[in-house]
Amino acid sequence: MSYQHIKVPAEGKKISANADFSLNVPDNPIIPFIEGDGVGSDITPVMIKVVDAAVAKAYGGSRKINWMEIYAGEKSTKLYGPDVWLPEETIDVVKEYLVSIKGPLTTPVGGGIRSLNVTLRQQLDLYVCLRPVRYFKGVPSPLREPEKTDMVIFRENSEDIYAGIEWEAGSDGAKKLIDFLLNEMGARKIRFPETSGIGIKPVSREGTERLVRKAIQYAIDNDKPSVTLVHKGNIMKFTEGSFRDWGYALAQKEFGAELIDGGPWVRLKNPKTGRYIMIKDSITDAFLQQILLRPVEYSVIATLNLNGDYISDAAAAQVGGIGIAPGANMSDSVAMFEATHGTAPKYAGKDYVNPGSMILSAEMMLRHMGWVEAADLIIAAMEKAIPSKRVTYDFARLMEGAMQVSCSGFGDVLIENM
Ligand SMILES: NC(=O)C1=CN([C@@H]2O[C@H](COP(=O)(O)OP(=O)(O)OC[C@H]3O[C@@H](n4cnc5c(N)ncnc54)[C@H](OP(=O)(O)O)[C@@H]3O)[C@@H](O)[C@H]2O)C=CC1
Ligand SMILES: O=C(O)CCC(=O)C(=O)O
């Protein structure tokens, strides 16, 4: 297969999948990557260097990643033309090569293009946004006991107001829809109909079930004590409220969960360990204060798209910030790994920010590929590097006696510690 601008490495093979979605990973896989906008050009090369070092050290040359650059965002417009932000061939490659990693991409506020990050997730139906939140010893945190925060967020990635169904105030679309709502649907509570922009929030049973199913399965596979459905269902009854109800119903129907004290909480016995997994729910505003005050009570979190976006950054702050917050966007077959943070434009090109988020996203990618020895080396290197206090600005400014290093410098510290 030849592409317009993507150069397939001369060496290396594609990862393939079996009917049950398990992966066949060759020793020399081709891994597509998007560099990303803003600090993407800082963190992506550092991630590649650290991953290559971990793989070389873990497998002594018998395994090697062949990186293949693919394009999106500003770099794409320079190569493919001023309006081409997300080339078709990028989508094709992500789908075909099954495992990839991306840097952050800019989304303008208000007008301009819609989010390329969200578009990638929607076009590839990467319906799970998986974001682990864990503490590394020595990381400065605003909490007294940050080690008590240990959560894995399952954020629904394909629905909710991120579907982008909205019309600007004063547009024909907004007028038409508001008119329809007022005159045909009996809506009475649009306070300023003449000057309202309007958006639609689709949340489906299928979308909820596939997300909650993954979250419960994760809790089973990883022996986690609870899954919390986080929603604002008291206010948005038929979207967020239904998310909660469909989630509980799925736990009972597919996992044999039983009501506790008449419900709504349910519990199921983990078939692998015999221990109970509690399925509970929490309303988002209360949840956000409880994860600060009683983090030990939360383990696996299943939530909708917007809640998941907010919770990801808030929870990351508890364990040191979005500089080390990794993530993955996944369907049953395709996985695209990416940091939780964005393009941090004020730091772009300065070799300054923490590359940890992207390196830990790559660590998740290695684990997903079954290259656990290389993944373990990265975790062990983080565990040694941070207490040595040679860290990037985000940690250095909160640590006493730290020696601040650059983005690439922190990559080198990790490699020294492998
Ligand atoms: N998946 C994606 O590609 C995402 C893209 N975006 C996009 O990114 C752009 C910028 O968004 P913005 O709201 O500024 O959020 P960002 O996540 O880009 O940055 C917010 C702040 O987080 C801190 N931060 C971010 N990255 C790092 C890092 N690697 N190391 C240390 N600290 C870091 C910095 O804090 P401080 O100022 O304290 O140093 C930074 O100013 C927007 O266009 C947005 O749409 C946003 C999120 C995800
Ligand atoms: O797409 C964007 O620009 C922002 C997305 C985001 O904040 C996220 O996925 O966490």
Ligand SMILES: [Mg+2]
């Ligand atoms: Mg976000």
